[in-house]
Amino acid sequence: MTRSRAERRLAYDAAFLALAVILSYLEALLSGFFPVPGLKLGLPNVAVMAVFRLIGRRDALAVSFFRCMIQFLLFGSATALVLSLAGAALSFLVLLLFDGGRSRRIGEIGVSVLSAFAHITGQCLAASLFYGFLAVFSFYPIMTALSVPSGIFTGLLLLFILRSAEKISQKGKGTP
Amino acid sequence: MQKYRLKIGDVLAPLLVLLFSGVLFGVAAARRTPVLQVEIRCGEERTVCSLETDAEYRFEHNGHTVVVTVGRGQAYVSFADCPDRLCVRSGKIPGDTRAIVCVPAGVTVRALAEEGGGYDAVAG
Numbered sequence: 001m002t003r004s005r006a007e008r009r010l011a012y013d014a015a016f017l018a019l020a021v022i023l024s025y026l027e028a029l030l031s032g033f034f035p036v037p038g039l040k041l042g043l044p045n046v047a048v049m050a051v052f053r054l055i056g057r058r059d060a061l062a063v064s065f066f067r068c069m070i071q072f073l074l075f076g077s078a079t080a081l082v083l084s085l086a087g088a089a090l091s092f093l094v095l096l097l098f099d100g101g102r103s104r105r106i107g108e109i110g111v112s113v114l115s116a117f118a119h120i121t122g123q124c125l126a127a128s129l130f131y132g133f134l135a136v137f138s139f140y141p142i143m144t145a146l147s148v149p150s151g152i153f154t155g156l157l158l159l160f161i162l163r164s165a166e167k168i169s170q171k172g173k174g175t176p
Numbered sequence: 177m178q179k180y181r182l183k184i185g186d187v188l189a190p191l192l193v194l195l196f197s198g199v200l201f202g203v204a205a206a207r208r209t210p211v212l213q214v215e216i217r218c219g220e221e222r223t224v225c226s227l228e229t230d231a232e233y234r235f236e237h238n239g240h241t242v243v244v245t246v247g248r249g250q251a252y253v254s255f256a257d258c259p260d261r262l263c264v265r266s267g268k269i270p271g272d273t274r275a276i277v278c279v280p281a282g283v284t285v286r287a288l289a290e291e292g293g294g295y296d297a298v299a300g
Contacts, residue, residue, distance in 0.1 A: 031260065037265040037266045048185075080279050102184070105184055105185045106184070106185025107181075107182065107183045108180075110187075113189045115188045131217075132282050133284075135274040137247065138273050139272040139273065140241035141200035144193060144196060144197040144200065145193075148194055151190070152190065
């Protein structure tokens with residue numbers, strides 16, 4: 001990889017990381033409007049999935065990890081960091097497993113739904129291990145059900161981003 | 177630019193997640209037992225209290241204040257100064273949930289199905 005290409009890649013990573021942090025904050029603001037406590041749309045995951053598809057796996061992993069760390073440094077507690085990392089790790093595992101929706105059998109929307117499901121599962125598992133009881137799974141059934149519409153929503157957003165990137169690339173501006 | 181075509185996984189994945197969710201709802205409903213007590217934990221401090229005894233527990237931990245109100249067969253977080261106040265919005269035990277967790281303050285409230293311990297408060 002030439003130096004200019006590496007620099008451009010780093011710049012894209014940084015831009016998507018900034019986007020992920022902004023989306024995390026926006027999501028936290030929006031979560032107060034949902035009837036189910038703790039329900040989130042998974043907006044930062046859109047940025048991670050977009051990096052996975054447009055730049056690469058390692059970059060997506062880095063964006064996902066540093067997004068959790070920045071969120072922790074700005075607003076969170078150590079416990080919140082553990083929950084956030086557990087959710088992000090399982091979610092990323094789904095992306096790896098299905099190649100971010102590029103596989104023959106499952107596309108962006110399906111992967112996005114599974115990723116949202118994996119995220120809430122990871123968080124609940126981490127919380128139950130951390131606090132030592134299974135009652136934290138009280139909201140798990142409703143959260144898994146709601147991961148379907150939120151996953152479809154983020155999948156559609158991802159498609160929009162991918163198509164926009166494709167348009168830009170066709171105009172010759174290029175992606176890394 | 178290609179038009180997006182749904183793949184089999186795009187349909188199956190939401191269906192499987194919904195099915196799994198439905199099974200979880202069924203299991204949760206089948207295993208629902210009457211709640212007599214709640215256990216409140218704040219750091220190392222553990223408090224077990226009956227749902228029939230009116231009481232208010234105030235905890236100051238990790239720089240946050242949380243007030244847990246117990247009585248009339250239910251327990252809930254009536255006040256919290258954490259940023260998202262998810263614990264307050266979690267509702268009441270046992271009607272809405274079996275456990276309430278305030279992550280920033282490190283306070284948990286969970287339902288106990290049977291009488292256990294016999295202490296109103298245990299500080300450790």
